[in-house]
Amino acid sequence: MSTPFYVSPEQLMKDRADFARKGIARGRSVVAVQYADGVLFVSENPSQALHKVSEIYDRIAFAAVGRYNEFENLRIAGVRLADMRGYSYDRRDVTGRGLANAYAQTLGTIFSSGGEKPYEVEIFVAEVGDSAEGDQLFRLTYDGQVADEHGFAVMGGQVEQVATALESTFTERAPLADALAGAVSALGQGEAGQRIIPTRDLEVAVLDRTRTQTRKFVRLTPARLDALLGERGPATPGERTSGDGRREGGGSSVPLVDDPADPTDQVSGSVAPLEDPTSGEPPIAPPT
Template sequence: MSTPFYVSPQQAMADRAEYARKGIARGRSVVVLTYADGIVFVAENTSRALHKVSEIYDRIAFAAVGRYNEFENLRIGGVRYADLRGYSYDRADVNARGLANVYAQTLGTIFSSTGEKPYEVELIVAEVGKGPEDNQIYRLTPDGSVVDEHGSVAVGGSSESISHFLEQRHQEGMSLSEALKLAVDGLARDPNGGPARTLTPDQLEVAVLDRNRFQQRKFKRLLGAQLSRLLAGDESAATEDEGDKPAPEADTED
């Protein structure tokens, strides 16, 4: 009779963590930064249909790297959780901390299960507060660990070198244009010390949680000409918002 193959629990967990880490490292990074009026999300993503950054609720957004089908399932679950909680109680009761805890439980359960592989995803859940000191940013790893981040955070392929770059240069109270350019510079860096790449607006997915929007929903995507102007340093482009423009007057001529 052959001896059953034995793997210690510690080794099994280490192998699962390494498996998930390698899957995440193959993806392009996502950067999240605070700025004077909110939180900006910047991802290297040429697709206009498959988003890495999405809205969850009024003041909450979600960013992810890794396997799209896995983090898309998590995003949908987060939207359902937020909608149900907001409907059952109050919209103010939906916050990033509660959503991060739900994701942590889901990821932790999957990671510990021997019947399925761990999710190859890394998540960021962020909520813009009424003031800069009230912002919340949480990073979640495949094993369900939650890290409370402040100021800046990067996830994905070159996250360690990008995070170090951002920590040295990010400052509180930066304008949107300054924060956006810093995020793009971080994404364009070569982790091996080579020359930086040039990232164009068409290669970027950018969104903000802007606390100054008069709408209840603070999430807004930055696209096209507005994004190009912000990357060029035009601060006036930050205030443009299609939803803020008044509806055209009806034509009263006969």
């Protein structure tokens, strides 16, 4: 009778962690920065359809790196959980901390299970408060660990280089234009030196507490990014992978306000806002 193959629990967990980390490192970085009016997300993403940054609920956003099919499943599950909780209780009962805990339990269970491969994903869950002190930013890793981040955070790709570059330019409660310029500049850092990422290859979104609507998530369009970032010199084309695209730059102070007459003022790329034009309230989804 042959001896059963044995792997120690320590070695098994190490192998699963190495597998997940390698998959995550192959993607492009996502940067989250707390600025004066909320939380900013910036990523290099040439795709116009496959978003890394999305809205979960009124004041909550989700960003991820890694395998698209895996973090998209997590995003959909988070939307369903938030809709169910908000519909059953109250919209204010849906919190970023609650969603982060739910994601942590799911990722931890998948990672420790021997029957399936670990998810190759890392996640940001952010919630914007009524003031800067109320903003929350959580980072979740492939094994279910949760970190409460402050100021800024980076995940995926060349994390150390991007984080080092961002740390040198980060300022507490900076205006949107300055925070955006620093984040985009940090994403352009690489082994070959600084490169300028084309606007079309940037995905940028914010949780903006100054919006009058209940929903605080705004996806910044190329026209608004041009105004915020100004001239940056000739763009350096980057490699094309899965994702979405937009801009970066210098620093004109353009207010992030909702203008119904502005065709570029949209909540989600080229998709029109979902708010009721009279009340400004979003539709309430029934439980599924």
